[in-house]
Amino acid sequence: MREHVVPGATLYSDQANAYLKVGRDYAHKVINHAEEYVRGNVHTNSIENFWSLLKRGIKGTYVSVEPFHLFRYLDEQSFRFNTRKDNDQGRFMSALSMIHGKRVEYKELIGQTTC
Numbered sequence: 001m002r003e004h005v006v007p008g009a010t011l012y013s014d015q016a017n018a019y020l021k022v023g024r025d026y027a028h029k030v031i032n033h034a035e036e037y038v039r040g041n042v043h044t045n046s047i048e049n050f051w052s053l054l055k056r057g058i059k060g061t062y063v064s065v066e067p068f069h070l071f072r073y074l075d076e077q078s079f080r081f082n083t084r085k086d087n088d089q090g091r092f093m094s095a096l097s098m099i100h101g102k103r104v105e106y107k108e109l110i111g112q113t114t115c
Contacts, residue, residue, distance in 0.1 A: 014044055050081050068111045 001022065005011070010027040013019040022028050029042040037043060054077045058065050065073055083091045 012042055012044060050077070053077065053081065066111065 002025065005026065007025050008027065010029060011019070011022055012029050012031070013022075014033055015030055019028065019030070031037065031039060031042050031044060038045065054074070057077060058073065062073060079095065083094060086094065
């Protein structure tokens, strides 16, 4: 986490033991799901929604995900989630603006690294 999250950032989590040590480097807000699910701005609903949509997409839409493509599915789902409040035209224009100059060749797409 220290590699990807800026020190001093505010983190919201449940009471899982994995998060016990992060309070030293981050503003850590904890929600106890045994007592409540939301306390003001403190909740984990957004990330739980993201994981739910990702799992539903992998199991229901994509069905078979090769490990070497997983980052692409994660990128797509992140984009969808982060632009979920945009209309279709806004999302399309945003996606279009990010693909200029990028190209994936078929051999890379199928995971073939040698000729």
